[in-house]
Amino acid sequence: MRRLTLAVLASLALAGPAAAHRVWMLPSSTVLSGTDAWVTLDAAVSNDLFVFEHVPLRLDGLNVTGPDGAAVTPENTATGKFRSTFDLHLIKPGSYRAAVTNEGLIASYKVGGQQKRWRGKADSMAREIPADAQDVRLTESIQRTETFVTVGKPNAAAFAPSGKGLELRFDTHPNNLAAGESARFTLLLDGAPAPGIDVEVVRGGSRYRDKSEEVKLKSGPDGTVTVPFAQAGLYWFGAETQDDKARTAGARRRAVYNATFEVLPQ
Structure with a gap:
């Protein structure tokens, strides 16, 4: 079950020390x-x-x-x-x-066995990620x-x-x-x-x-x-x-x- 609390801003979230970019x-x-x-x-x-x-x-x-x-x-x-x-x-x-x-919320999840990714505001997440999504993992x-x-x-x-x-x-x-x-x-x-x-x-x-x-x-x-x-x-x-x-x-x-x-x- 996804639990949403605080809204956060959209994230770029690319490139840490080990990233290619x-x-x-x-x-x-x-x-x-x-x-x-x-x-x-x-x-x-x-x-x-x-x-x-x-x-x-x-x-x-x-x-x-x-x-x-x-x-x-x-x-x-x-x-x-x-x-x-x-x-x-x-x-x-x-x-x-x-x-x-940049601050943001990133989600990875599965729908119908297919892996999906999403980033954006928490208050829009309930609308943009299907309610039946599985294996939802969140990162701020x-x-x-x-x-x-x-x-x-x-x-x-x-x-x-x-x-x-x-x-x-x-x-x-x-x-x-x-x-x-x-x-x-x-x-x-x-x-x-x-x-x-x-x-x-x-x-x-x-x-x-x-x-x-x-x-x-x-x-x-x-x-x-x-x-x-x-x-x-x-x-x-x-x-x-x-x-x-x-x-x-x-x-x-x-x-x-x-x-x-x-x-x-x-």
């Missing part, structure tokens, strides 16, 4: 100067990192936070065949965070995809965690990464340090390498993870966990976090 946002620049800076950000889901060849990342859950912790309005938002895009006018000095958060998903841009001197006001799902606390500023150095981050789950979370880090340009050269890590007892950045370039950071803390009765929860960093030469 990866979800990402990519800014045209990550470190800028001046008092009237602009950046364009692309957002997509792809097999090859930072290549537009699969589907766009929808911007329904887009939020941008400025250096003072206040919301910043994105401009010129658009979604095409393979990517979404938007501009940010960086008027204030400091660090900005752009994040797309919360996925956060983000990236970071700094104008002038970096600060951290934009990085306050929401306390919901998987997030990073930045012990090393994400716009202060240099080749040959390591960065220290702390994984949070619902605002608390999250130990034992699997992490994958991949340098961009993998379509031009024989191997993707991903680095697999795991958060420590205090949730910290130390990421080595051997070379300059763009990097994708992915983490995922599953547990039984879903708000919808009978569901499991899947929390996914993805971020793009730029590592600069020494």
Whole structure:
């Protein structure tokens, strides 16, 4: 018997660390100067990192936070065949965070012996999944995809965690990464340090390498993870966990976090 309680938003729910497709946002620049800076950000889901060849990342859950912790309005938002895009006018000095958060409910079930899948809002599930469906399995998903841009001197006001799902606390500023150095981050789950979370880090340009050269890590007892950045370039950071803390009765929860960093030469 399906039991429906809280309504949740539709989920993208693609791409955790072990998935073939990866979800990402990519800014045209990550470190800028001046008092009237602009950046364009692309957002997509792809097999090859930072290549537009699969589907766009929808911007329904887009939020941008400025250096003072206040919301910043994105401009010129658009979604095409393979990517979404938007501009940010960086008027204030400091660090900005752009994040797309998607929450949703996913169901797998059988009708007449055939396997089916559905995703959407819980309040529409009773209408869209037949009442005689068998082997119904529910997963609540919360996925956060983000990236970071700094104008002038970096600060951290934009990085306050929401306390919901998987997030990073930045012990090393994400716009202060240099080749040959390591960065220290702390994984949070619902605002608390999250130990034992699997992490994958991949340098961009993998379509031009024989191997993707991903680095697999795991958060420590205090949730910290130390990421080595051997070379300059763009990097994708992915983490995922599953547990039984879903708000919808009978569901499991899947929390996914993805971020793009730029590592600069020494």
